[in-house]
Amino acid sequence: MANNQGYSRRHVLRWGAAATTVMVAGAMLPNFGISTALAADLGEGDIGILNYAYALEQLEAAFYTTINDKPFHGITQHEAETFAEIRDHEVAHREFFKKALGESAIPEIEVDFSKVNFGSRAAVLGAADAFENLGVSAYNGAGQLIKKVDYLVAAGTIVSVEARHAATIAALLHGPSAASAGGSHISPQGLDGEMSPEMVLGRAKPFIKTQLNFKSPV
Incomplete structure (x- = not known):
C-alpha cells in the first residue's frame, strides 16, 4: 500500500482528472426539451465510488440551497x-468531487424535492436529519470499496464533516443533548451506521430523477 504521508487534495484532483471517462446515457443527444440526465453510468472501481459520492453531494447541495432560497416560516x-x-460545505464537497473526477464526472443530476414541505420547520429538519445520516452511512459503507488510499483519505475528511452536520441538525431537531448521543444511529458497540451503495441509492431514489447505474466493485 502506498504511503499516504504528504498527500493533498491537489494530488487527488490531479489523479482523478486522468481517470477513465464515464459514459452517460443521452449525453450526446441534442436538447429537444428532454433532460440530458435521463440516466448516468457511475463507472467502475474507484471512479464509480467517486461518482457515487459526487451524486450524493449534488443532492445535499441542492437540498440546502433550496432551504436557503425558500426559508420556512x-x-x-x-x-x-x-x-x-x-450549504456552503456541501457545495464545496460537490465541487471537490467534480474537479477530482475531471472528464469522468457524471453530469449534474436532476433532483425532486416535491415530497419535502419546505414551509414546515419539522419537515425540513426531518429531511435534513435523514439526508445527513444517510450521507454518513454512505461514506462508511463505501470506504471498504475504495482501492486507492489517497481517495480514502479524502473521503475520511469529508465524512467527518457530514457527521458534524448530522449532529448539528440533531441538536436543532431534538435539543443539544441529541448532538452527542447519536440516537439510533450508534450501535451498542459505539459504531456509526454504514450502508452499501445499493442501499443508499435505494433510499435516495425518491429524491433523484436521474437514474444512477452503479456496478459494485465486489
Whole structure:
C-alpha cells in the first residue's frame, strides 16, 4: 500500500482528472426539451465510488440551497446561518468531487424535492436529519470499496464533516443533548451506521430523477 504521508487534495484532483471517462446515457443527444440526465453510468472501481459520492453531494447541495432560497416560516437567524454554512460545505464537497473526477464526472443530476414541505420547520429538519445520516452511512459503507488510499483519505475528511452536520441538525431537531448521543444511529458497540451503495441509492431514489447505474466493485 502506498504511503499516504504528504498527500493533498491537489494530488487527488490531479489523479482523478486522468481517470477513465464515464459514459452517460443521452449525453450526446441534442436538447429537444428532454433532460440530458435521463440516466448516468457511475463507472467502475474507484471512479464509480467517486461518482457515487459526487451524486450524493449534488443532492445535499441542492437540498440546502433550496432551504436557503425558500426559508420556512419562523426560521431563526441561527437556523438560517446554520443552513447557509452547511450549504456552503456541501457545495464545496460537490465541487471537490467534480474537479477530482475531471472528464469522468457524471453530469449534474436532476433532483425532486416535491415530497419535502419546505414551509414546515419539522419537515425540513426531518429531511435534513435523514439526508445527513444517510450521507454518513454512505461514506462508511463505501470506504471498504475504495482501492486507492489517497481517495480514502479524502473521503475520511469529508465524512467527518457530514457527521458534524448530522449532529448539528440533531441538536436543532431534538435539543443539544441529541448532538452527542447519536440516537439510533450508534450501535451498542459505539459504531456509526454504514450502508452499501445499493442501499443508499435505494433510499435516495425518491429524491433523484436521474437514474444512477452503479456496478459494485465486489
